[in-house]
Amino acid sequence: xxxxxxxxxxxxxxxxxxxxxxxxxxxxxxxxxxxxxxxxxxxxxxxxxxxxxxxxxxxxxxxxxxxxxxxxxxxxxxxxxxxxxxxxxxxxxxxxxxxxxxxxxxxxxxxxxxxxxxxxxxxxxxxxxxxxxxxxxxxxxxxxxxxxxxxxxxxxxxxxxxxxxxxxxxxxxxxxxxxxxxxxxxxxxxxxxxxxxxxxxxxxxxxxxxxxx
Numbered sequence: 001x002x003x004x005x006x007x008x009x010x011x012x013x014x015x016x017x018x019x020x021x022x023x024x025x026x027x028x029x030x031x032x033x034x035x036x037x038x039x040x041x042x043x044x045x046x047x048x049x050x051x052x053x054x055x056x057x058x059x060x061x062x063x064x065x066x067x068x069x070x071x072x073x074x075x076x077x078x079x080x081x082x083x084x085x086x087x088x089x090x091x092x093x094x095x096x097x098x099x100x101x102x103x104x105x106x107x108x109x110x111x112x113x114x115x116x117x118x119x120x121x122x123x124x125x126x127x128x129x130x131x132x133x134x135x136x137x138x139x140x141x142x143x144x145x146x147x148x149x150x151x152x153x154x155x156x157x158x159x160x161x162x163x164x165x166x167x168x169x170x171x172x173x174x175x176x177x178x179x180x181x182x183x184x185x186x187x188x189x190x191x192x193x194x195x196x197x198x199x200x201x202x203x204x205x206x207x208x209x210x211x212x213x
Contacts, residue, residue, distance in 0.1 A: 001025075001038040001054050011058045015066075019088035020058060027109060028081040047099045049194055051079040052141070056191065063162045063175050063188060064137050066090050073132070073154065075125035075196070076141035080106030086139065087115045094118075094132050096125040098198060126198035128154045135159060142196035143171045150200055152176065152183060164193040168206065 002017050011017065026037035028051055033043045042050040052060075061082070066072070070090040077083055077097035083106065086093045095118060097103030103122040110118055121129065126148045128138075134156030140147075140163035147163055155161050155178045164171035172187040195202040 001040075005040045005053075005055045006058045009055055009059075011055070011062055013058075013062045015089055016058050016061050016085070019085055020054065022088065023081065023084050024113075025054070025081060027113075028079040028084075028106075045079045045102065047102055049078055049099065049102060051081055052193075057082050057085060059189075060139065060141075060162055060173070061085055061089070063173070064139060064160055066137060070136040071132075072137040072139065073129055073135040073151075074139050074141065075128070075151070077103050077106045077120070078141060080110050082139070082141055083118060084110060084113065084115060087118050090117075090137065092117050092119070094121070094129050094135070096121045096123055096129065098122070098124050124198040126150065126196060126200035130154060137161070138163075140164070140196060141193070142201070143168070143191075143193040144196040144201050147174070147176060148200035152178075155183075157181070164191050168195060168202075 026034040029037050029043050040053050042053050045051050066089040072086050072090045072093045074095040077095045083095045100122045107120045128151045133154035136159050138155055138161040143164040159178045161176040163174055165174045166172055171191050173189050173191045174185050174187050176183050176185045195206045
């Protein structure tokens, strides 16, 4: 998986590749799909949500430029696979999942895998986690028409936020950086993600899509 899907497609961060070699990806999908867990495609995890293909997980993580002291906010725990990768590379991870069944399942698995630097919450992720802000890094693993101001306001000085921005069928992977109290953004490629549903995102019932890049 690492050689064919990450190295061959331009992922350069050795820490990411080593971490993805350690994480048992098959444990984050239903047993029906475990034989496909290391393939270069997204897979369903229930509740109209998906686990992203390995390449997009690596590409999004590389864009965050993580340091081992970073405090990270993840919006959309999902299967918990991306959460595990963040926990391998950063100091502490705060992760929010709006779908209770997914959030509790991911928490149970990650605790069994002995990740001790993750804090979990089941809530509307578009609000972020104000009482734990500011964050060095924010990762939004679902698409939004515009970046919720509530989340931008929780990004610390020198912080990085990565999010897919656009319509339901196509988005641009966007990096937002805060420096000297101002934010700048950069688009790094097209992608297709499930919608960010919540008070400051898409309305409940918005149609799903599979995460890919």
